[in-house]
Amino acid sequence: xxxxxxxxxxxxxxxxxxxxxxxxxxxxxxxxxxxxxxxxxxxxxxxxxxxxxxxxxxxxxxxxxxxxxxxxxxxxxxxxxxxxxxxxxxxxxxxxxxxxxxxxxxxxxxxxxxxxxxxxxxxxxxxxxxxxxxxxxxxxxxxxxxxxxxxxxxxxxxxxxxxxxxxxxxxxxxxxxxxxxxxxxxxxxxxxxxxxxxxxxxxxxxxxxxxxxxxxxxxxxxxxxxxxxxxxxxxxxxxxxxxxxxxxxxxxxxxxxxxxxxxxxxxxxxxxxxxxxxxxxxxxxxxxxxxxxxxxxxxxxxxxxxxxxxxxxxxxxxxxxxxxxxxxxxxxxxxxxxxxxxxxxxxxxxxxxxxxxxxxxxxxxxxxxxxxxxxxxxxxxxxxxxxxxxxxxxxxxxxxxxxxxxxxxxxxxxxxxxxxxxxxxxxxxxxxxxxxxxxxxxxxxxxxxxxxx
Numbered sequence: 093x094x095x096x097x098x099x100x101x102x103x104x105x106x107x108x109x110x111x112x113x114x115x116x117x118x119x120x121x122x123x124x125x126x127x128x129x130x131x132x133x134x135x136x137x138x139x140x141x142x143x144x145x146x147x148x149x150x151x152x153x154x155x156x157x158x159x160x161x162x163x164x165x166x167x168x169x170x171x172x173x174x175x176x177x178x179x180x181x182x183x184x185x186x187x188x189x190x191x192x193x194x195x196x197x198x199x200x201x202x203x204x205x206x207x208x209x210x211x212x213x214x215x216x217x218x219x220x221x222x223x224x225x226x227x228x229x230x231x232x233x234x235x236x237x238x239x240x241x242x243x244x245x246x247x248x249x250x251x252x253x254x255x256x257x258x259x260x261x262x263x264x265x266x267x268x269x270x271x272x273x274x275x276x277x278x279x280x281x282x283x284x285x286x287x288x289x290x291x292x293x294x295x296x297x298x299x300x301x302x303x304x305x306x307x308x309x310x311x312x313x314x315x316x317x318x319x320x321x322x323x324x325x326x327x328x329x330x331x332x333x334x335x336x337x338x339x340x341x342x343x344x345x346x347x348x349x350x351x352x353x354x355x356x357x358x359x360x361x362x363x364x365x366x367x368x369x370x371x372x373x374x375x376x377x378x379x380x381x382x383x384x385x386x387x388x389x390x391x392x393x394x395x396x397x398x399x400x401x402x403x404x405x406x407x408x409x410x411x412x413x414x415x416x417x418x419x420x421x422x423x424x425x426x427x428x429x430x431x432x433x434x435x436x437x438x439x440x441x442x443x444x445x446x447x448x449x450x451x452x453x454x455x456x457x458x459x460x461x462x463x464x465x466x467x468x469x470x471x472x473x474x475x476x477x478x479x480x481x482x483x484x485x486x487x488x489x490x491x492x493x494x495x496x497x498x499x500x501x502x503x504x505x506x507x508x509x510x511x512x513x514x515x516x517x518x519x520x521x522x523x524x525x526x527x528x529x530x531x532x533x534x535x536x537x538x539x540x541x542x543x544x545x
Contacts, residue, residue, distance in 0.1 A: 111194025124528035171219035181217030184258030205531030237268035282484025294480035302336030304472015321345035329419035418443030
């Protein structure tokens with residue numbers, strides 16, 4: 093089995109050179125799947141894993157647009173359909189300068205397992221562009237989104253591929269994208285999720301990823317007969333996921349003390365309160381300012397600028413019990429993981445996708461802390477996207493309470509599935525194995541049923 097795994101990883105690297113994030117995602121999953129493939133050789137015979145690491149389709153296209161001073165700009169657009177065995181492709185669009193094919197393939201691969209864990213009929217996909225909305229005017233963002241959709245619209249649809257938002261793509265960008273899709277197709281369908289409440293969006297969708305990560309942490313703590321009340325929590329990022337993680341932590345009696353952006357991070361020992369969070373939401377969502385302003389506004393808070401020369405992130409070097417990495421991939425390295433453990437953190441619920449390196453993950457697993465990997469812990473966002481799709485199909489809108497109740501039940505179900513599956517395969521408490529195996533089994537069995545396609 094070790095030879096099989098090594099050969100598969102080597103072949104993945106050979107076919108996908110210079111894509112380290114994708115290699116990392118595949119390696120982590122294949123490590124877990126050795127437990128399954130020993131018991132079920134039929135998956136190897138049908139080459140299920142080899143088929144899962146190969147995207148069903150990859151679309152790459154040019155996006156020309158005109159900025160506010162009349163200059164032509166050219167970006168690159170992508171959409172990856174990774175696996176549609178259990179439903180239409182579902183996954184976000186990311187607008188960020190770091191976007192490239194390897195990052196999107198890693199995200200699409202993770203999305204396959206995450207979507208399967210929700211139990212909703214959604215396949216896995218991802219897309220985006222190296223366009224950076226930061227510093228752009230609303231008109232520039234609109235022109236880019238419209239140019240992007242002029243090509244993307246050919247490849248998506250409510251029964252084919254349903255994109256959503258991700259880093260750099262919020263309700264503003266979804267609105268511009270949806271408006272152009274509607275114009276081009278001359279139809280109003282639920283082809284994008286994360287829409288505005290007044291035109292097909294779901295209540296709780298904006299909050300869902302952050303809320304879901306907190307619900308997952310709460311479920312993990314219940315296995316030790318504990319709760320979040322009174323816990324000190326480190327949170328990274330200051331976008332949608334981080335904001336609503338903090339909001340839910342406050343509601344559940346915890347004390348979040350950090351937030352960050354690309355310029356640095358703030359530490360507020362007194363705790364981020366509802367009043368302080370309202371300031372952050374205005375700062376980030378309306379004024380689009382930098383997190384440093386928080387320390388200027390609130391006495392006792394400190395701001396630490398990002399230092400590229402450091403071999404660790406000082407945000408993860410504070411005393412706490414819980415951590416919610418909610419910024420981006422690989423933001424916790426081996427040294428950060430050691431700092432978290434040394435400072436007393438024993439609950440980690442990942443709001444971002446693959447925010448911890450392999451070395452960091454191994455430290456958490458060896459320490460036997462409560463570690464919820466992103467594909468399980470942050471599945472609340474795509475789960476609520478699935479609920480938005482259901483509401484669009486039925487032409488109805490559920491109340492906030494109903495959507496939140498469904499979200500909580502889905503996160504409880506994901507936690508139970510991961511927990512039970514980890515025990516079933518001989519690694520109790522290992523949510524990485526539980527999530528990878530449970531997601532794999534659902535997709536793999538569908539692929540076997542549908543033949544070699």
